[in-house]
Amino acid sequence: MASESSLMENLQDHHLEGEGQHRNPSEVKMSQIVLPCHANNCRELSIGQLLKWMDCTACLSAERHAGCPCVTASVDDIYFEHTIGVGQVVNIKAKVNRAFNSSMEVGIEVSCEDLHSGRHWRVCQAFATFVARRTGTNKVQLKQVVPCTHREQVEHSLAAERRRMRLIHHDIMQDLLNNKTFQRSISEGGIVYVPGAESRDELAAVSTERTRVESVELVLPPHANHQVNTFGGQIMAWMENVANIAASRLCNAHPTLRTIDMFYFRGPSQVGDRLILKAIVNNTFKNSMEVGVCAEAYQGEEPLRHINSAFMTFEVLDENGRPRPLPPIKPEPQEGRRRYQEALARKKIRLDRKYIISCKQTEVPLSVPWDPSNQVYLSYNNVSALKMLAAKNSWVLSSKKNLVSLYTVEESQSLCFRVESEVDVPAHRAFTLVSDLSRRHEWDQHYTLCELLIRVNEDDCIYRVVTPSVGEGGKVQDFILLASRRLPCESGDPYVIALQSVTLPTHPPTEEFNRGEVVCAGFIIYEVSKSVSKISYYNQAGPGVLPYISTDIAGLSSSFYSTFCACSQYLMENRVTSPLLASATL
Known part of the structure; x- marks a missing residue:
């Protein structure tokens, strides 16, 4: 295996010389043709052999980033979509998605190639955690991964959520x-x-x-x-x-x-x-x-x-x-x-x-039934959906009034918008105030009522939100929302408040209200300085939300501006923590 790895790295370095596009510095590739000695009695590649190749490739990627020996700590769940036959080629690509203190997440992609037909197909994807082990007595402190492409930014952001799930x-x-x-x-x-x-x-x-x-x-x-x-x-x-x-x-x-x-x-x-x-x-x-x-x-x-x-x-x-x-x-x-x-x-x-x-965000039904056993995955999906929405590189500035900007992304099946502004409030304080949905009616006219239904844990709560009717004489709407908040994992990371609809058996739709669904929404707050934060509100507008903001996006209204101004004023008025609030738990 050592000789195979050395040969593979030499081939990769040669390939890099002729490649003009961006290449992750930690990326390592391995290609192996499946021989009879690698196969089982059905002439299919042994999964054990594939695991060896995957681990070897991932370890080389981890060591390329760390600059020191690394050991495998864990490998997340793997779903094998296809088998691989004798004579076909296995292509494995691994790169470090994110480094923490002494551990790092390595993403692994496995595909298969048929040399006769030229077809390629995906076999599996995996995420492995490696720990750096220095030979000396110095404590390991890995250098941070700097994502350059859109996909790298998404994987870098989601790695923190996957780490949370492992723990x-x-x-x-x-x-x-x-x-x-x-x-x-x-x-x-x-x-x-x-x-x-x-x-x-x-x-x-x-x-x-x-x-x-x-x-x-x-x-x-x-x-x-x-x-x-x-x-x-x-x-x-x-x-x-x-x-x-x-x-x-x-x-x-x-x-x-x-x-x-x-x-x-x-x-x-x-x-x-x-x-x-x-x-x-x-x-x-x-x-x-x-x-x-x-x-x-x-x-x-x-x-x-x-x-x-x-x-x-x-x-x-x-x-x-x-x-x-x-x-x-x-x-x-x-x-x-x-x-x-x-x-x-x-x-x-x-x-x-x-x-x-x-589950794709455009699939129906949008809401997934909540129960304690699936909470961690709903929370992960909630946060990851917001981070992927924020990472889209096709945002277009639709309008700007003073310092409040409205951006949109129009896609075939959805419309997304982002409202953004800077406020003279520290990021951690803005996060504390905005994440308390029970007070959102104080500044957001679209929140008539917000009641806490379940306090799942310190970071996740389920609320019932009531909003006014869109048309005259129409029914008011209500939403059952899972709110997931996240503190920065490390310096430079944002504060995150993600919102997504869930279904609660104890709170079914009723005749009095038109039950709406939030596909993906929430706030991302960055620290600009010790006293200034940049607040971005995102929403992947579904049928229940679109009527409230369609006039804004069409340029016929500026209610988004007045709402954000009200939010800024609310934050400024509560900029200083009172002794009573300081002792309270959100």
């Missing part, structure tokens, strides 16, 4: 498992095994013990990286191998790996370690199965060290490429039952995350 990943799982509604749904929908009273499905169930796999690997120098630690990609490849065997034992066929939940490295492994790899099928879901796999290491008589855990979802495809039904499993008591329930929780989280994060 609370474990808490999400525990909260869902402790949720009484979820526990009740498991007991109602799951299989309860009563000796002597088995149904036909229960008699066909496969014992999880039949799928248990345990294998040992001796870590040799070829398995290590240049720091003499076991190569992270190699560990992931060994884990995929035993998981594949466990899945095959259940279905008696060759399974196809579809998704991998987050890899999280809990400790290092070195040359000379014995690596014990264990896998077992945790649960089946009609056409798919989850396999849990863990890696533990030891040397001599020392106790086992937990190195890594992951959860992989497999399918078995028929001759037409469609997923085949799978038999149910019969979990063993206690630990088996726990794994069975946790697999159900992970599936729900995975479906919530996949739907919410991949």
